[in-house]
Amino acid sequence: MSYKIGILGYGNLAKGCELSIMQNPDMELVAVFTRRDPSTVTIQTEGAKVDSADNIENYKDQIDVLIICGGSATDLPEMTPKYSKMFNCIDSFDTHANIPVHFKNVDDAAKASSHTSLISAGWDPGMFSLTRLYSNCVLPEGKDYTFWGKGVSQGHSDAIRRVEGVKNGKQYTIPVPEALDAVRSGSEPELTTRQKHTRECFVVAEEGADKAKIEKTIKEMPNYFADYDTTVHFISEEEFNANHSGMNHGGFVFRSGTTGKNGENKHIIEYSLKLDSNPEFTGSVLVAYARAIARLASNGDYGCKTVFDIAPALLSPLTGEEIRAHLL
């Protein structure tokens, strides 16, 4: 038997999910649903359909889990509750402050219709969240640190591209090496925003644009850049296309804690990711969790879940005997 998967959307994350399904012999892509004209969308999976999102309800009995690939700002808050009435769903909702509301909306919809949905899967939230939780449980006295990068921030790249005179732009978030070293030492440093990350921007300016003004506008942009040491490089379109079209990312999660009667013994837990393709890795996490969600749903364990609620064995295509023999 195989798990039958639907994907809503066909942007970078959806394409990452599709590629991941191809790596998992027990997973089958049934259809990609799009809000565009389906005839304009060509997917890579032989035998899978492309259909309009308007027709999605027709697939209610053909799909075990629907992976919703939309934006956290406006798409997912509306879509995941809506589709949790028809399907077991997975999303990668990452607007941290709105997780409680989103959780409740999805939970209500899923429970009322006997479905199981997972929100906020991926690597942060996702694999990083798991590391934070496990590490806090085993080292209750200590301090957490999360660093992002080196990698491309879509939000910051978008912000650059909105600046007048900018034709194209990409922003890399970079952890400060001295800050990483200080955390690894176990000294539990207090680090400001500026001490943790730097931001490096590569900008293609429009012809005749005022580069000094662009640089100043970027560096002083509130929330995005003002609190950071930011470097702006102006480059040609050719160089931009040749060297800055990737979607690499990654980061580090640390727990620095102590044990002993007087906290005399230090312990450092470090988890890091170096990802050539952020959307393909994120898609791979979503697909692994699709397996778990299908299993929970078939056991009648309905409602909204997060990665915290899923026993790790449920993610694996292997049996309990196999994982105990090979991975324990």
Place this chain on the structure above:
Amino acid sequence: MSYKIGILGYGNLAKGCELSIMQNPDMELVAVFTRRDPSTVTIQTEGAKVDSADNIENYKDQIDVLIICGGSATDLPEMTPKYSKMFNCIDSFDTHANIPVHFKNVDDAAKASSHTSLISAGWDPGMFSLTRLYSNCVLPEGKDYTFWGKGVSQGHSDAIRRVEGVKNGKQYTIPVPEALDAVRSGSEPELTTRQKHTRECFVVAEEGADKAKIEKTIKEMPNYFADYDTTVHFISEEEFNANHSGMNHGGFVFRSGTTGKNGENKHIIEYSLKLDSNPEFTGSVLVAYARAIARLASNGDYGCKTVFDIAPALLSPLTGEEIRAHLL
């Protein structure tokens, strides 16, 4: 309410568990059970009892989880099934080849008496196993690497101390830096045993002992040292006591994998531990899992479990709302 814990044994690991219970306000140590004369054992927890292991059955209704601190060679294979008939139990069984048999024996005992027991908790097996499982699920195409150290191997230190003419000895397992770098590069190297770890021994020789012979015996010892580049340092008893009485350990787990239609994108997951005190960290893991096991047992989810079967949220003293708000 608090979780009522018993500890069987009072060696280094048991003392680590006791200290961890003190760090967790929702945990209470009820009693330490010993095979020695209880009047010779002094524990650190006010109000907790020390009693003979022979009287343990009297505590059946006073203890939620019994943490069994014994050796994997002979103690745990007998003790964990035996006590799983009376208590929910946790052990740190780490003889890899015998896990299937141990699992079955504990599972049979626990199910027959409506108890829940967890085997093989700690950091390897334990936290490292979790990293291997999660990483294999999200990167199904790739390669696993586990390195241990730098840290003290009890088994290898014991082996040194059994050599004729050796008064005291300690062995450090050290990952080879070039091997770590090769794995981090994503090249997925094939590494021999010798290429992954070196072994460094600090030996106090008995007066008049033949040091050359001791060194040769250690270096050629099959299974323990013969397959490694081993260094032997002879030091004084004073130096040994001053610098080599710690129980630090740690290690690294990597998953190096690829995604993309032709595996063109590389991803590296790295998890590492740097531990000042191996028994205190291991004890902290066991205590966190005691919380989860008590919860599973009170939900009627009986039988033998491993870390793979436990949803991460069950380890935490926080509510679902709290962990979603602070750690997701």
